Amino acid sequence: FISQIDGKEVFGFLFNINTSYCVVTMAAVVITVIACMTLWKGKFENPKETNFLYFRFNILWKKMLWLAGLKGMVQGFLVTAPAILVLKLVGDEGALGLIQGVSGALTAVLVYVLGRMARPQDRLKIFVGGLIVFFVGTLFNGILFSATGVILFVLCKVIFQPLFDLAYFPIMMRTIDAVAKIENRNEYAYILSHEFGLFLGRAFGLLLFIFLAYCVSQDFALKYALVIVAGLQLAAYPLAKNITNQTDTIEHENDK
Numbered sequence: 001f002i003s004q005i006d007g008k009e010v011f012g013f014l015f016n017i018n019t020s021y022c023v024v025t026m027a028a029v030v031i032t033v034i035a036c037m038t039l040w041k042g043k044f045e046n047p048k049e050t051n052f053l054y055f056r057f058n059i060l061w062k063k064m065l066w067l068a069g070l071k072g073m074v075q076g077f078l079v080t081a082p083a084i085l086v087l088k089l090v091g092d093e094g095a096l097g098l099i100q101g102v103s104g105a106l107t108a109v110l111v112y113v114l115g116r117m118a119r120p121q122d123r124l125k126i127f128v129g130g131l132i133v134f135f136v137g138t139l140f141n142g143i144l145f146s147a148t149g150v151i152l153f154v155l156c157k158v159i160f161q162p163l164f165d166l167a168y169f170p171i172m173m174r175t176i177d178a179v180a181k182i183e184n185r186n187e188y189a190y191i192l193s194h195e196f197g198l199f200l201g202r203a204f205g206l207l208l209f210i211f212l213a214y215c216v217s218q219d220f221a222l223k224y225a226l227v228i229v230a231g232l233q234l235a236a237y238p239l240a241k242n243i244t245n246q247t248d249t250i251e252h253e254n255d256k
Contacts, residue, residue, distance in 0.1 A: 052189045060250070061179045061190060063243050064172065065197040070236045071168060072201025073229050074134070077209070078157060081226060085141065085150045088222070099151070103158040111162040123167040124244060128237045130163030135234060138226040145223050153226075171240055171247075178250045205229055 057065075086099055118126060137156025141149045176190045208228065212221035 052186065052192050054185065054189055054193065057190075057193065058179050058182055060175060060182075060243065060246050061193070063239060063246075064175045064179075065193065067168075067236055067239050067243065068172075068194050068197030069201035069204070070233050070239070071164075072198035073205040074201075074233050075198065076202040076205045077226055077229060078161065081222070082150075082154050082157060085153065085222060089145070089150050090147045099154055103154055106155075106158050107162055110159065111166070114162060114166055118166065120170070123170060124237070124241055126163050127167035127171075127240055130160045130167070131230075131234055131237055133163065134160035135227075135230040138230040142223045142227045145219070167240070171244060174247050174251075175243055178247045182250070 082099075090099070114126065133156050137153040137160065140156065141153035143149065144152070172194065176187050179185075179190060180187050205225075209221050209225045212225050
């Protein structure tokens with residue numbers, strides 16, 4: 001939309017690139033308000049009023065918070081890095097829109113296929129597969145640092161996201177169920193705590209990029225910050241495996 005309307009006159013008003021961004025932003029805000037109004041009219045059952053904020057947790061949930069931090073560390077880059085790289089090395093907003101549109105379609109197909117075929121015992125295999133694909137994608141970007149490298153990176157990112165999330169969220173929800181029974185707390189307390197873990201991971205990733213951009217160069221940060229966070233995120237596999245095994249043990253003990 002942005003690339004197509006730039007320089008066009010609509011109802012006597014000439015659109016430039018900045019005006020186009022403003023229109024898209026306002027449209028997004030309007031859609032968000034409509035969504036909030038729809039939810040506001042819904043009849044939902046609120047959880048019981050109880051304490052949601054805790055700072056001391058079972059060791060199993062502390063491991064889950066470390067896993068959330070690793071997820072958040074990469075999550076921030078997934079939102080901004082592809083757009084920056086496409087605009088810098090591939091082309092304008094038109095190329096960005098095309099690449100993101102195709103990526104979104106591929107993601108939807110991949111999620112559907114995996115959701116239909118994957119079994120619970122396949123979660124860790126899917127998880128480590130996604131981690132390796134993303135790490136390889138960051139290597140393509142860091143080594144090539146060209147339009148080809150960016151396209152390969154975006155393709156790997158598209159494959160990584162559904163693989164990672166399909167395995168991550170069931171692990172998280174099982175862990176919440178197990179720990180909530182041990183500590184006798186509301187499940188929402190762990191969801192709130194999980195958001196703090198994600199935030200700390202995002203903050204670390206952002207600070208790492210800013211540090212590399214200012215202390216070395218912007219190109220260096222775009223090349224190697226992704227490689228660093230993807231390499232660190234590989235540690236998520238043994239951590240997720242440990243969490244899964246410990247959760248299995250707790251569930252077996254509860255079933256006795």
